[in-house]
Every structure is written in structure tokens, then in C-alpha cells.
Amino acid sequence: MKPPYKITDKILMLVASISEKIGEINANHLYKPTTELRKKNQIKTIQSSLEIEGNTLTEEQITALLENKRVIAPAKDILEVQNAIKVYDDLKIFDPKKIKDLQLAHSILMKDLVSSAGKFRTTNVGIVKGSQVEHLAPGGSMIKGLMNDLFIYLKNDNDLILIKSCVFHYEFEFIHPFIDGNGRMGRLWQTLILMQQYPVFEYLPVESLIKQNQQEYYNKLSESDKMGQSTPFIEFMLGIILESLKHVLQSQNINLSTKDRIFLCKEKMGDKKFSRKDYLQNFKNISAPTASRDLKWAVDENILIKSGEQRLTEYQFKE
Incomplete structure (x- = not known):
């Protein structure tokens, strides 16, 4: 079954603007930045995605870990970063349309952090913010079927990849298929989906803009939950993508050597x-x-x- 959402005027306007920016990036050959800038963007992506989940490491500390230097920080935070570095170093080995690849990525990302790394949950969970249950995820017995449906939509639906990637991201967070690590996996998988058609997304630090708008990110997930459709979240994520592309054009539109x-x-x-x-x-x-x-x-x-x-x-x- 196709996930529920509406194509609004705002979504159409954002898709048109994003397509225009991607055209400019391709024309200026900014879709594959220099090695130094790629490394910087990867560090920014990892730091932002993990900080959203409560990780304390700075960009400088992540850089040190990449260079095999000693870092003084909580062991769990260091392990989260080391696992994320492995996943982002090998992004191209994952096929975003394969459930097994999603589970493989999760097993690397959450290795030694949870006992069920790479396995869908079979228990029931609720997401608690403060003293309130923010989101009651579907029951553990439904996960396999819901994830199969979501991947069928991803593979077979004719909607634009820009829209499908946002829908997938929202539905993934709603289903909450793993015991832990769903936030970072949802953001990672949207990047992978987009990379298949637009190589620039491999090097685009979308995560850092989500981090800057973290409260709105959660608000749009919640608003979509209440509406029973992902439309508000699609609009939000397309806006984030557009801003990321504008940033690339502003910061990288320099003379290539x-x-x-x-x-x-x-x-x-x-x-x-x-x-x-x-x-x-x-x-x-x-x-x-x-x-x-x-x-x-x-x-x-x-x-x-x-x-x-x-x-x-x-x-x-x-x-």
C-alpha cells in the first residue's frame, strides 16, 4: 500500500527549485568536491547526525579519530563515531532498495552498542520525550510486513526520487524498525536514496542543517503523525535539501584548480x-x-x- 501524503504547491515549488540548483551544480562540476572538502563534509555529517542523538564529540575530535589519534571522551560516544565512520566510508556498497543492505548498515552503525544490531525489533516500543509518550510505534509483530511494504513503494512507485526519499525517511521513523539507531539510519538512508540519481548528495552535509533545525525536524515528524500523512515532513525536508544545495553553490563555486x-x-x-x-x-x-x-x-x-x-x-x- 502506498504511504499517505499529498503533493502540495509548496512541494512542487521546492522540487522545481531543487532541480534548478542541481542543474547549476552539475554545470559547474561541484557535484564532487575536492578531497579536503569531502572529508570536511563527511565529518560535519557524522558529527551532526550523532549530536542529534546526544553524542558529545566535536568535529575536531572526530577529525582526530579519523587520523587514528587518541581522543578523551565517553567510550560509547567514541564507538558511535567509529561505527559511523565505517558506514560513511563504504556508502556505495549499500543498495538503498534492499532490506538486507539496510540491516547490514544498521549492524555496522550499531555494532557493540545494542545486542540486536542489524535485526528488526520484535517487541513493542514507545518514544518518550520528558514524561510523555511522544510516539507509539507499530507493534513488533507488524515490523517485517511494514518494512516490506515500504521497500516495495521505494522500488516500484513512480513518484520523483526527491519526494520518495522524504516519504521513506518519515515512514521509517514512524515504523521505528530497530530498538535503537532509527534516527541516524533514517537520515542515512534518505541520503543513499538520493545518491542513486544525484551524486552530489554523497558529499552534501544535509545533517548539519537538520541539526540547526532540530526542534522543527521533530515537530514536523509529530505533525505528520497527527495528520496521518507525511506531507508536512516532506515539505520540511525538501526545504532543508534546497538550503544545503544553495550552501554548496555559495561555498564551493570557486575556481577549480x-x-x-x-x-x-x-x-x-x-x-x-x-x-x-x-x-x-x-x-x-x-x-x-x-x-x-x-x-x-x-x-x-x-x-x-x-x-x-x-x-x-x-x-x-x-x-
Whole structure:
């Protein structure tokens, strides 16, 4: 059964704006930032997602753990970060449309933190905030069926992936399939779903914006619960995604280095032969002389093989 939600004018407007921003990012080749920026965004993502769940480690401490340095902090917090680093390092091994991969990711994320890591709960749970039960999750006996239905929706429904990823995130939190770790898993899986169509989401620190709007995040989950449909949560998450993309354009719209451009070109061209004109098509904000300098540098560095002369000059990446 398809999860209940409505496509509102706001959702359509946000989807259009997001598509526009993704187009700009692709045109400017910002979908794969430099190694340093990728590392920084990964740290920010891990820190924000875990801080939402009460983890105390700072970005500096997570950086130290990544560099195998000693960190003084609660053992549980360190373990949460170490597990998250493993998951985010291997994101591409998971297929977001497979339940087994979801369970595998949870088993890595929650290793030695809960005894049932990677296994759906069979007991009943309620989410308590303060002295009140905020959300009474479906009974343990229903989990397997509900998760199967959710993955059927994810695989077969024709809605846009932007909308489906938000619906999945909400429904996952509503079902609460694991004893612990549902929040971080729901956010991780939305990222994975989006990555399948839009590579930029692998490096987008959406989590840090959720952290900045944490109370509204919980409010929209609660509002959707009360309405019996995920519409408010979809609107909220699309707004967060749009802001994240705007941030990428503002902070990363800098001149790529020669090396950055050459290696981005390599990803696109593979082993095909190409001309300077083809190269310029990929980097519309550089001049023809800059393109020539880039290509000469790559030939000198033994990255490219050059053949032909003048207008007939072609280039090919070495294997």
C-alpha cells in the first residue's frame, strides 16, 4: 500500500527549485568536491547526525579519530563515531532498495552498542520525550510486513526520487524498525536514496542543517503523525535539501584548480578520445587558453596522451 501524503504547491515549488540548483551544480562540476572538502563534509555529517542523538564529540575530535589519534571522551560516544565512520566510508556498497543492505548498515552503525544490531525489533516500543509518550510505534509483530511494504513503494512507485526519499525517511521513523539507531539510519538512508540519481548528495552535509533545525525536524515528524500523512515532513525536508544545495553553490563555486578539472574530466570521458572543444564543453567558465594550459599540464604529467596536430589534436587518458 502506498504511504499517505499529498503533493502540495509548496512541494512542487521546492522540487522545481531543487532541480534548478542541481542543474547549476552539475554545470559547474561541484557535484564532487575536492578531497579536503569531502572529508570536511563527511565529518560535519557524522558529527551532526550523532549530536542529534546526544553524542558529545566535536568535529575536531572526530577529525582526530579519523587520523587514528587518541581522543578523551565517553567510550560509547567514541564507538558511535567509529561505527559511523565505517558506514560513511563504504556508502556505495549499500543498495538503498534492499532490506538486507539496510540491516547490514544498521549492524555496522550499531555494532557493540545494542545486542540486536542489524535485526528488526520484535517487541513493542514507545518514544518518550520528558514524561510523555511522544510516539507509539507499530507493534513488533507488524515490523517485517511494514518494512516490506515500504521497500516495495521505494522500488516500484513512480513518484520523483526527491519526494520518495522524504516519504521513506518519515515512514521509517514512524515504523521505528530497530530498538535503537532509527534516527541516524533514517537520515542515512534518505541520503543513499538520493545518491542513486544525484551524486552530489554523497558529499552534501544535509545533517548539519537538520541539526540547526532540530526542534522543527521533530515537530514536523509529530505533525505528520497527527495528520496521518507525511506531507508536512516532506515539505520540511525538501526545504532543508534546497538550503544545503544553495550552501554548496555559495561555498564551493570557486575556481577549480587545473588538477581538479583534469580529474573531473577523466571521470566523464573515461578512455574516450576528446578535443579541446570537448574539454571546454565541460568547463564553460574557463577560456580556451586556460583549457590549452590544463591539457598541456596533463600531457606533461603523463596523465594524457596527445595525438594529431592543431585542429585535429585529440587527447586520451592513460589507463
